[in-house]
Amino acid sequence: MSLVFHYAPMSSAVTVHWALEELGVPYEKVKIDLAARDQDRPAFLALNPNGKVPLLVHDGTPIFESVAIMTHLGETFGVQKRLFPEPGLKRAEVMKWLVWCNVSLGEALSRWLHNTSPRIPAERHNAKAAEVAKADVEKHLGILDSALEGRSWLVTDSFGLVDLHVSGWVAYVGMCGFDLARWPKVDAWVKKAAARPSYAAAMTP
Ligand SMILES: N[C@@H](CCC(=O)N[C@@H](CS)C(=O)NCC(=O)O)C(=O)O
Incomplete structure (x- = not known):
């Protein structure tokens, strides 16, 4: 292999x-x-x-x-x-969050970065579009915070690849300037996931 x-x-x-x-x-x-x-x-x-x-x-x-x-x-x-459920409803929930992360949260973040990032020429920035994108990112963080209510992990009772993928993305959202402390359940979950030794290994260039 x-x-x-x-x-x-x-x-x-x-x-x-x-x-x-x-x-x-x-x-x-x-x-x-x-x-x-x-x-x-x-x-x-x-x-x-x-x-x-x-x-x-x-x-x-x-x-x-x-x-x-x-x-x-x-x-x-x-x-x-x-770390990944067998085919069935738990698998479907995992797929729901994986796709949500890249397509919904990811799209809003991408729009925000395109309208604010110093890597994009300032003449391509649009203040109103940036404001709308920021609100969209925040809305998605709120959705995630509600989903984590009363739960240790996002889909099952133990850490899984879905926690790893979505929390990894959300940690990046935090690095982009969003204050994750405003969504306490998200913040605690991101920190718990990132405490795993595998995260440090992945962050090593
Ligand atoms: N939707 C893709 C996004 C991949 C992506 O945008 N990768 C960026 C780095 S974060 C890249 O390789 N960019 C190089 C380029 O566009 O030239 C995924 O989730 O794999």
């Missing part, structure tokens, strides 16, 4: 990196220097025509999109390790 993980530190690849560490599966790391535009090289584009990380190549099959990778890792290695 061969797993080759193409990643960049402090990117969307972090949660996949964290999952690989948490699962304890053997894998090979290939660092992609985004600033040097390694992602535009033909050999990389042949594996991921989107030119983005993360990318996982499992026995020669390239898989892009972090939720697809997370789901594949969960199905393949996570069920046995009790």
Whole structure:
């Protein structure tokens, strides 16, 4: 079995990196220097025509999109390790939150970054769009806070890949300037998940 993980530190690849560490599966790391535009090289584009990380190549099959990778890792290695539910309603709930994270929360955050980030030329910023996006990110953090009411973990009674992926994203939302302390259940859950040794390993470049 061969797993080759193409990643960049402090990117969307972090949660996949964290999952690989948490699962304890053997894998090979290939660092992609985004600033040097390694992602535009033909050999990389042949594996991921989107030119983005993360990318996982499992026995020669390239898989892009972090939720697809997370789901594949969960199905393949996570069920046995009790980090991913078997097919059924709990699996459906896990999928609901994974997709919500990348599509709903992620979309609002992306809109906010596009309208505020110093990496985007100021003439492309729109103050009203930034305000709406900020409110949308906050609305999603509120939804998550309510979902965590009375629960230790998001879907099951124990830590799972869904906690890892969604809390990893939410930690990034915090790094982008949102004060997570305003959503106490989210804040406590993010801190509890990040205390796992696998998180420190994934944050090591
Ligand atoms: N929806 C994708 C997003 C991947 C993504 O945007 N990756 C960024 C890093 S955070 C990237 O590789 N950017 C390089 C580029 O666009 O040139 C996922 O979840 O895997």
